[in-house]
Amino acid sequence: MNWIEEIKNNVATLDELKQFVTINEDEETALSMVIEQHPMSITRYYLSLIDPHNPHDPVRKMIVPSIEELQMEGSYDTSGEASNTVMPGLQHKYGSTALIISTNRCAAYCRFCFRKRMVGLPNREVISTFLDAISYIRQHKEITNVLITGGDSLILPTDTLKVFLEELATIDHLDYIRFGSRIPVVFPQRIIEDRELQDIFSHFTRHHKQVYVVTHFNHPNEFTPASELAVEILKKCGIVINNQTVLFRGVNDQPNILASLMRNLVRNGINPYYVFQCRPVKRVKSHFQVPIAEGYSIVEKAKSQLDGHAKRFKYIMSHKTGKIEIVGIMGDDIILKYHQAKDASLMGKLFKRKLNPEAGWLDELHDTYRPIIKNNLNRHSSTHWQSSL
Ligand code: SF4
Numbered sequence: 001m002n003w004i005e006e007i008k009n010n011v012a013t014l015d016e017l018k019q020f021v022t023i024n025e026d027e028e029t030a031l032s033m034v035i036e037q038h039p040m041s042i043t044r045y046y047l048s049l050i051d052p053h054n055p056h057d058p059v060r061k062m063i064v065p066s067i068e069e070l071q072m073e074g075s076y077d078t079s080g081e082a083s084n085t086v087m088p089g090l091q092h093k094y095g096s097t098a099l100i101i102s103t104n105r106c107a108a109y110c111r112f113c114f115r116k117r118m119v120g121l122p123n124r125e126v127i128s129t130f131l132d133a134i135s136y137i138r139q140h141k142e143i144t145n146v147l148i149t150g151g152d153s154l155i156l157p158t159d160t161l162k163v164f165l166e167e168l169a170t171i172d173h174l175d176y177i178r179f180g181s182r183i184p185v186v187f188p189q190r191i192i193e194d195r196e197l198q199d200i201f202s203h204f205t206r207h208h209k210q211v212y213v214v215t216h217f218n219h220p221n222e223f224t225p226a227s228e229l230a231v232e233i234l235k236k237c238g239i240v241i242n243n244q245t246v247l248f249r250g251v252n253d254q255p256n257i258l259a260s261l262m263r264n265l266v267r268n269g270i271n272p273y274y275v276f277q278c279r280p281v282k283r284v285k286s287h288f289q290v291p292i293a294e295g296y297s298i299v300e301k302a303k304s305q306l307d308g309h310a311k312r313f314k315y316i317m318s319h320k321t322g323k324i325e326i327v328g329i330m331g332d333d334i335i336l337k338y339h340q341a342k343d344a345s346l347m348g349k350l351f352k353r354k355l356n357p358e359a360g361w362l363d364e365l366h367d368t369y370r371p372i373i374k375n376n377l378n379r380h381s382s383t384h385w386q387s388s389l
Pocket of ligand 1: 105106107108109110111112113114115119150151152181182
């Protein structure tokens with residue numbers, strides 16, 4: 001079976017899932033409601049990483065739907081993606097980077113996804129006219145790099161990826177191309193088995209531009225001989241691999257686990273790039289988000305176990321105004337810094353907010369302490385994402 005056939009064999013119904021993990025009757029009713037809104041699809045490979053006897057298994061938490069997904073606190077567009085969209089499927093938030101939403105599909109649907117509003121669902125956010133996007137990028141000479149994401153960009157057919165690269169190769173002012181993908185983690189077979197894709201990548205990096213794959217390992221259990229082989233193959237193609245981790249409750253919210261994750265990354269030649277604060281996404285925030293103050297403490301304790309190379313990542317909140325680094329806590333202030341900013345005049349700006357131990361996002365931090373009032377009245381609503389902007 002090749003990778004295209006393998007993926008058709010994903011676990012996508014509760015009846016199939018029950019063969020792998022225990023689900024009681026009450027849970028089953030709630031989970032049906034959840035997957036009606038946000039589909040479930042799990043590769044057999046990723047499912048095999050779950051300990052079926054541990055209801056708190058971290059891989060299970062990331063990929064198996066849960067009742068908590070009925071909690072509607074938060075937004076479906078926490079980073080202001082709608083306002084950064086210059087044409088369907090093309091976002092231009094920061095001057096130097098163009099972001100292409102290349103697909104709404106993934107090898108597996110992570111329950112924590114911040115693009116939950118669109119992955120696996122019909123939508124109008126995916127690029128339809130790639131050549132129009134190329135034309136926009138060609139005209140905007142301030143763009144130095146293109147991030148091809150989704151969904152999962154590497155789930156696209158190999159021929160499509162080849163066309164993308166061939167077109168981008170013709171734009172002189174691009175320094176490099178990035179692919180955002182969790183495929184090395186959830187479905188490494190797609191890389192291992194596709195010799196044609198490997199040849200395309202090798203040719204492009206050798207003769208045209210540098211390619212980066214930005215992947216998304218979140219837990220040490222995601223490192224297996226298969227995922228490590230996929231990483232090794234990408235590196236042999238001349239690709240540089242950066243990793244973005246998100247801090248998730250019940251997954252990697254312990255300093256020793258986070259430190260072990262970083263050690264696994266550097267051991268495999270992957271650059272620890274960002275640790276992201278979990279965004280306040282509907283059906284995600286309530287059970288995945290760790291408050292910023294607690295997150296800072298976890299990150300610093302993890303860093304104290306690591307050498308400089310393994311702790312070069314930044315702890316970042318990807319806010320609609322920019323990428324905000326959580327620099328530190330001094331007394332009852334939290335110190336923040338714009339690492340990237342939509343308004344270029346904010347770039348590098350240091351600022352502070354009054355510490356609130358419960359706050360999970362910039363909008364919950366103020367100049368003076370204000371308690372957070374939780375509003376969960378819309379618990380079972382299925383509001384379309386655009387109405388929540
Ligand atoms: S692979 Fe990425 S885009 Fe797809 S569901 Fe997971 S986090 Fe979301």
